[in-house]
Amino acid sequence: MRTASVARKTAETDIAVELNLDGSGEYDIQTGIGFFDHMLEQLSRHGLIDLKIRCTGDLHIDAHHTVEDVALALGEAFSQALGDRKGITRYGSEYIPMDETLVRCALDLSNRPYLVWKVDFTQDRLGELDTEMFQHFFQSFAFKGGVSMNVAMIDGDNNHHIAEACFKALARALRKAVEIDPRKSDAIPSTKGAL
Incomplete structure (x- = not known):
């Protein structure tokens, strides 16, 4: 099982993350921000x-500090659970429709972090969360997790749907990318020999 536990404590946040990449989607999340918990679920x-x-x-x-630091701790746990990334499919992409919304996430578990974010919100807040924090979450997670990621909203009007489609697209793309490739489970998926 590819698992990791990360604790992160600063003057601004105190965080504990436990993660299992080979799980079944079970969650127990408490950040103090209801909408953020819903997205992480x-x-x-x-x-x-x-x-x-x-x-x-x-x-x-x-x-701000809660979202950023949770993303950093989650990215660190994700990278730890991947280990040397041997045998992974490495790439994943997904289109998620949600009523009027369509979001695409394409990613590479290259260990060379990058984020392209083409998502627009028309509200400043969803619940008690500033919508600008969604990009910050994705960026912090990508950089700590070693993920090169492109997230784009193709259609969308409802801000709740847009945010949720982004997280679901990330989830489904990660699910594909972390899968062990049965044809090459013993090899690093790179001509370099390392990720």
């Missing part, structure tokens, strides 16, 4: 990643 359920997250953050200021 989508990541777990649709990515078949078992996920336990506990975060106590400085929410009396705003959600």
Whole structure:
């Protein structure tokens, strides 16, 4: 089983993450931000990643540090669970329709982090979460997780649907990319011999 546990404590947040890449989508998530928990639950359920997250953050200021630090801890746990990335499919992509919304996520578990984000929101907030934090989450997760990622909204009007489709697209793309390739389970998926 590809698992990892990460603890991260700063003056702004205290976080514990437990992750199993070979899970069934079980989750137990408490960050203190309801909408953020809902998005992380989508990541777990649709990515078949078992996920336990506990975060106590400085929410009396705003959600920024909590979202950023959870993304960093989650990315670190993800990368640890992948290990040397031997045998993985490496690439994954998914289109997620959600009513009027369509979002695409394509990614490479290259260990060369990058994010292209082409998603627009027409509201400043969803629940108690600033919508600008979604890009920040994806960027922080990508950089700590060693993921090169392109996320694009193709259609969409409802901001809740747009955010949720982004997380579901990420989940399904990760699910494909972390799968062990039965034709090459003993090899690093790169001509370099390392990721």
